[in-house]
Amino acid sequence: MAKNKKPTFLSVFLNGLIFENPTFALMLGMCPTLAITIAGSNGLGMGLATTAVLVCSNLLISILRNVIPDKVRIPAFIVVIASFVTMIDLLLKAYIPALSASLGMYIPLIVVNCIIFARAESFAFKNPPVLSIADGLGMGLGFTFAITLLSCIRELIGAGKLFGVEVIRLVLEAGTNWINATFNLELVAPVYQPMAIMTQVPGGFVTLGILLILVNAISNAAKKKAAAKEVQA
Amino acid sequence: MRNNFAVASSPHLRSKATTQRIMLEVCLALAPAGIAGVILFGWRAALLIAVCVTTCIVSELLWQLVTRQKVTVNDFSAVVTGLLLAYNLPASAPVWMAVIGSVLAIILVKQLFGGIGSNFMNPALTARAVLFISWSALMSAADPAPISAIYDPIANFVGKLGAGGIDVLSGATPLNALNAGSTEGLSLMSLLMGTHGGMLGETCAIALIIGGVYLCIRGIADWRIPAAFIGTVFVCYFFMGGAEMALYQLLSGGLLLGAFFMATDYATSPITGLGRVIFGVGCGLLLFVIRAFANYPEGCSFAILFMNVATPMIDRFTMPRPFGEVKKHG
Numbered sequence: 330m331a332k333n334k335k336p337t338f339l340s341v342f343l344n345g346l347i348f349e350n351p352t353f354a355l356m357l358g359m360c361p362t363l364a365i366t367i368a369g370s371n372g373l374g375m376g377l378a379t380t381a382v383l384v385c386s387n388l389l390i391s392i393l394r395n396v397i398p399d400k401v402r403i404p405a406f407i408v409v410i411a412s413f414v415t416m417i418d419l420l421l422k423a424y425i426p427a428l429s430a431s432l433g434m435y436i437p438l439i440v441v442n443c444i445i446f447a448r449a450e451s452f453a454f455k456n457p458p459v460l461s462i463a464d465g466l467g468m469g470l471g472f473t474f475a476i477t478l479l480s481c482i483r484e485l486i487g488a489g490k491l492f493g494v495e496v497i498r499l500v501l502e503a504g505t506n507w508i509n510a511t512f513n514l515e516l517v518a519p520v521y522q523p524m525a526i527m528t529q530v531p532g533g534f535v536t537l538g539i540l541l542i543l544v545n546a547i548s549n550a551a552k553k554k555a556a557a558k559e560v561q562a
Numbered sequence: 563m564r565n566n567f568a569v570a571s572s573p574h575l576r577s578k579a580t581t582q583r584i585m586l587e588v589c590l591a592l593a594p595a596g597i598a599g600v601i602l603f604g605w606r607a608a609l610l611i612a613v614c615v616t617t618c619i620v621s622e623l624l625w626q627l628v629t630r631q632k633v634t635v636n637d638f639s640a641v642v643t644g645l646l647l648a649y650n651l652p653a654s655a656p657v658w659m660a661v662i663g664s665v666l667a668i669i670l671v672k673q674l675f676g677g678i679g680s681n682f683m684n685p686a687l688t689a690r691a692v693l694f695i696s697w698s699a700l701m702s703a704a705d706p707a708p709i710s711a712i713y714d715p716i717a718n719f720v721g722k723l724g725a726g727g728i729d730v731l732s733g734a735t736p737l738n739a740l741n742a743g744s745t746e747g748l749s750l751m752s753l754l755m756g757t758h759g760g761m762l763g764e765t766c767a768i769a770l771i772i773g774g775v776y777l778c779i780r781g782i783a784d785w786r787i788p789a790a791f792i793g794t795v796f797v798c799y800f801f802m803g804g805a806e807m808a809l810y811q812l813l814s815g816g817l818l819l820g821a822f823f824m825a826t827d828y829a830t831s832p833i834t835g836l837g838r839v840i841f842g843v844g845c846g847l848l849l850f851v852i853r854a855f856a857n858y859p860e861g862c863s864f865a866i867l868f869m870n871v872a873t874p875m876i877d878r879f880t881m882p883r884p885f886g887e888v889k890k891h892g
Binding site for chain 1: 662670674692695696697698700
C-alpha cells in the first residue's frame, strides 16, 4: 500500500479497520472473539467497550512514551490499560447493566486482551498521539466489525434471531402469509429449528474458520489483481 | 528382451486395489445393513439413504467444480460417506437434516481439509455428532421401532406395503433399557435381527457382522481395529456385569457399525499394526466409559471421533524403527 508515504490519520485508521484487521489478519483477541459472540448485541457491546479502552490507552501511552522507561514499559502499560478497563466496567454496570451481566467476566478480562497490548507495544509506544488515536479507532472498530459479524451469523443460525429479534420466524411467517394471500392457499408457516451447535463452542471455531477462509480468499484475489495491474503498468 | 532390464524407480510390485475398487467393496459390505434397515423401518429409511448419498455426491461434485479441482466423484468415497451418515440417522429424521448433515460431512469435514485422505475426522461421524448436538430431540427421541409383528420383519414389511398399520412407534432403545439396568423385553435374537429401536442402519447385528467380516476377509478393513474395539468393550462389560450383559452391550447401539465401518476408515486410523490395536482399545475404553458412566446413552461416535484426533500421536509413537537405525538420545 502506502509504504513509502508518511502515515496519515486516514491511512492508519483504514489499516486497522481493513488491511490489518485484528481478528481476520492479525488473529489477536481470540478469547472474546470465540467466547462471547453468541448474540449480536454481545459482539457489538464487547467491540465498542474494547474500542473505548483501546483509544484511551493508546492516547495515554503515546503521550507518556518518552517518560516511560523501556525496562518497565509492560507494567506501565498494564496500569494504564487496567485503569481504563475499570472505568468502562463501572460505567457499563451503572448504565447498561443487562450488557454488563451478559458479558460478565469478559469485561474485566479486556485488561489482558492482546489487541490492546499489541497496539500499545507496537504502535502507541512509537508514534505521536494523533496517529495513536487513529490506530486505536481503526483497530477497535475493525475488531467490533469482525466480532459483530461473527455474533450475528452465530445468533441467526443458532437461535434464529438477530439482536434478539426472531428474524427467521418473522420472515417465514410473512412469506407464508404473502403466498397464502396471493395464491389463495392456507399454508402453515414452517417452523425454524435452530442449529444449537452454532451458539456453542464448536460453532464459534467453525464460523471463525469459515470467515477467515472467505476473508483470505477475497484479499488474495485483490492482491493478485493489484500485482497484475503493476505488471501491466 | 532388453526391455525387461529397464531401470525404473520403486514401487515394483503393484496391487490391483484402487480407491474406487475399495470403496465399491465397502458399499457392497454396507448393503446388507441398508437392506435390513429398509425392511425394518420402511420406506423412510430408503428415502433417507437416497437423500444422503445423492447430497454427498452432488456437494462433492459442485465443490470440486467451483474450486476448479480434479473431480473425484467416481471414486465412490462420497457414496460411502452418504451411506454411513444415513445409517447413523433415526428413520424418523427429517429430510432437511439429512441434507445438512451430508453437506457438512463433505464440504466442512472432507473438502475443506483437502479432500479424500486428508480429513482428520471421519466425515459421516462428525456430521452425525453435529446433528446430534444441534437437534438432539430429532436425532434420538423418536426411535421408530418396527411394528406389528416384532419377530417377523417380512410380515412387517408386507404390512407396510399395504394400507393401514402404525407408521412409527417410539420406544426406548436397548441401550436405554440396559443402562437402566434391565434386560427386560430384550432377547439376543431381537438384537441380532434388529427388531428394536435405534438408528436405521445399526440395529440389525447380523447384517453388520456379515458385512464387517467380508471387509476383514477381503483385507479392506484391518481386523485388528474391530477386534480390539469390540474385544475391549466385551472385557469391560464382562467384568462389570457378566457375559450376558457383555453380549447385550456388543449387539446394541452403534458399536458394530462403528467398529467395522467407521473406526477402520483409512484416513483417520493409525497406519501401524500396533497403532491400530491401541486405536481399537482406546475406542473400546472410551465407549465403555461414555456408555456406563456418562449422560449419553450411546458413545460410539464420540469414542471414534476422539481416537481419530489422537491418531497422529499414536502413529508417531508406534512408528517402527528402520533396521539398523540407532535410537536417538535426548
